[in-house]
Amino acid sequence: MFDTVTTVLEWFGLCIFSVTGALVASRKQMDITGFALLGCVTGLGGGTFRDLVLGLTPVSWVEHPSYIMATLIVACLTFFFAHIPQSRYQYLLWFDAVGLALFAVVGAERALNASNDPIIAVAMGVASAAFGGILRDIIGQEEPVVLSREIYITAALAGAVVFVALVRLGVPREIAVGLGFCTGLILRGAGLIWGLSFPRYQPRPGRPIGKP
Amino acid sequence: MFDTVTTVLEWFGLCIFSVTGALVASRKQMDITGFALLGCVTGLGGGTFRDLVLGLTPVSWVEHPSYIMATLIVACLTFFFAHIPQSRYQYLLWFDAVGLALFAVVGAERALNASNDPIIAVAMGVASAAFGGILRDIIGQEEPVVLSREIYITAALAGAVVFVALVRLGVPREIAVGLGFCTGLILRGAGLIWGLSFPRYQPRPGRPIGKP
């Protein structure tokens, strides 16, 4: 069984990501069913991928339909309240950041329970954090957030690494979850606020032909 | 075991969706292998997703290779006969509508047999109806039909809801399948003919800053 902290965070992450999916739907002026579809895809996409590759089928939301209901309700509420914030895109980016940090830790935790390999746990944390947003941006034809110049995948990676390392060091899970989440959110937040980014690949001139 | 009506409809849906995939290939002037690829992806994509998340692996077309053969043959026939209709895009939209209504019912039926939960059944109906077309449009770099202004996902949703509700009320499956299919097709058809659509999200001015 998973401890309560992780389950609560997974629920929170589902709802947060569902909001980002619905906000993309609002930018495309879709109808309410479109909001529901993009909310579900974004909220459930990462966990679906994680469960499938770990062989945990039927996937969690088939066993617990309350997951789908939560993403649907949140997406529909967004349909009616999305006009309130001044800038929907800013909200989208920040909700996406919270969801990213949450799912990086939750995904790593689930994988640690299923396979007990730290590399797989970190990879699953990154994958379940990134996958929902990638699907959302592809289906909604947005510029993929994952390609953004500011720190993004790195934040999920750092959060998952901190969590897995602390668990391995014997730190209680609640504390490891908290510190992993904060690491991810602070890094991504630094990217959003100060445009913090890692060195990008800089194309340099190729070697002159004929020289070794 | 599934009853015969559903199996026949699944076959018909496979072939119809395969035609829409091949028509996208024709719009991109691909060669015959491209037709086969897009036909398979569109015809088998929805069912593959459904089987994977329900944990019904190996997926149905691995167990019954005749499914692949049917989509391949249909896609190759389309290569030779796609020039006949005056407007290929109109055919694409209508075939897609029939496939959507068919898979909404078939997907819900399969999920009802596997998990017996009405919410999951409806979600699976919508997902298996929409997924093949989403993949087709992403790989073929078309404007996703799922983003279209006219009723689309809602039609699949309505068809699946009608089917599941009737089965729950004790109506014989053949009748429930027929009524669910008609509901989906009529709604989507109304969208195509009269441009019927649900209220879209309308951006409204944000609240004035400083006011509650």
Added chain:
Amino acid sequence: MFDTVTTVLEWFGLCIFSVTGALVASRKQMDITGFALLGCVTGLGGGTFRDLVLGLTPVSWVEHPSYIMATLIVACLTFFFAHIPQSRYQYLLWFDAVGLALFAVVGAERALNASNDPIIAVAMGVASAAFGGILRDIIGQEEPVVLSREIYITAALAGAVVFVALVRLGVPREIAVGLGFCTGLILRGAGLIWGLSFPRYQPRPGRPIGKP
């Protein structure tokens, strides 16, 4: 158990595809985590799809984390050395060609071991060869190589068909693997060098209205 030749080729294919993913990341000027993500997606995508639909879960890279490590290391090396070649896009296309031919044979071999059906084996060969590159191009927002005018999917198809046919005829696996790989690589290479392509779909004028 799989024989050694296939395992070696799978490793080689993983690394080659990881390079192509990293080269796409370099074209988008991503940071090193972006290189790692695209390298993993491209290197592992085809095999993940194959394992999922065959029901071989947890998928191979969850059971053998060394697969992930290899794609990560290759992607990170590419970050530092991608500037050396004169034309990165040419390298991308040729590495992709080698990976395509390798995975067509490896995928067919794995499917033959799992289901023993020649049609499924050929389909899995094509799918695992094409899927990683399709994901790479969608996430990296490149023009999908699979839509390219020159022979692409057909090369994977031919390689898989040759391999499966030879195995069925009783030819030793090593030889069948070698000939299948050469068939795929030569066909795709001919497409790259001479622009060899199959007849494309040519839109022809529709039938005059009112005539049978």
